[in-house]
Amino acid sequence: MATATVVFLVIGGVGLAILAFALLGGEIAHIGGLGGDGLVSLEAIAGFLGALGFAGAITAELLDARTPALVSIAAAVALVAAFATAWLALRFSRAARDMPTDATPTRQHLVGTLGVVVTRVPAGGGFGEVRVRLGGQPVKLYARADQALPAGTPIFVVEAPTDTSVVVEATPPTGKA
Incomplete structure (x- = not known):
C-alpha cells in the first residue's frame, strides 16, 4: 500500500x-x-x-x-x-x-375533541379515564364530569384544566349499525 x-x-x-x-x-x-x-x-x-x-x-x-x-x-x-x-x-x-413540522399539540387542542370513556367517570369530583384522538394519535386522559359516565360512553371535551385531565360531557350515540 x-x-x-x-x-x-x-x-x-x-x-x-x-x-x-x-x-x-x-x-x-x-x-x-x-x-x-x-x-x-x-x-x-x-x-x-x-x-x-x-x-x-x-x-x-x-x-x-x-x-x-x-x-x-x-x-x-x-x-x-x-x-x-x-x-x-x-x-x-x-x-x-429547515423541514416544516406541525405544531406541538397543547391542552387547548384537547377542547372540542370527541372520545370514549375507558374507565367509569364518577359524578362530582372523582376522576375516570377517557381516550381521545389528538393529532391522529390516541391519548388517554383523566376525566371529570357533572354526571356519572359508564365505560364506553361517547364524550365531548369541554375543558382541559391540566395537560393530563379534562372535563367531559356525554354525547348521544352516533347510531352506527
Whole structure:
C-alpha cells in the first residue's frame, strides 16, 4: 500500500469521526461558529474530509500512486469528489434542519375533541379515564364530569384544566349499525 493511500485513509477516517461527532453531539459544541446557522455545517466539513480521504485512497490504489504526478492526479480526483459530497451534505443537512413540522399539540387542542370513556367517570369530583384522538394519535386522559359516565360512553371535551385531565360531557350515540 502506497504512503499516499495511507494518508488519504487517515483523512477519510478523520472525516468519519467528525461526522459521528456532528450526528451524535455536534449541537453541543458549536465549534468556531460552525453549524446550522453558519456558512458551512459540520456535516459538510465531515463529508468533504471523508470524500477527500476515501476517494483519494481509492484513486491512489487504482493508479498505484508512488510518484508525485500520480499522487497529484489522485488528489485532483479526491477534490472533485470532496466538493461534490460537501455540497450534497450541506443541502441535505439544511433541508433536514429547515423541514416544516406541525405544531406541538397543547391542552387547548384537547377542547372540542370527541372520545370514549375507558374507565367509569364518577359524578362530582372523582376522576375516570377517557381516550381521545389528538393529532391522529390516541391519548388517554383523566376525566371529570357533572354526571356519572359508564365505560364506553361517547364524550365531548369541554375543558382541559391540566395537560393530563379534562372535563367531559356525554354525547348521544352516533347510531352506527
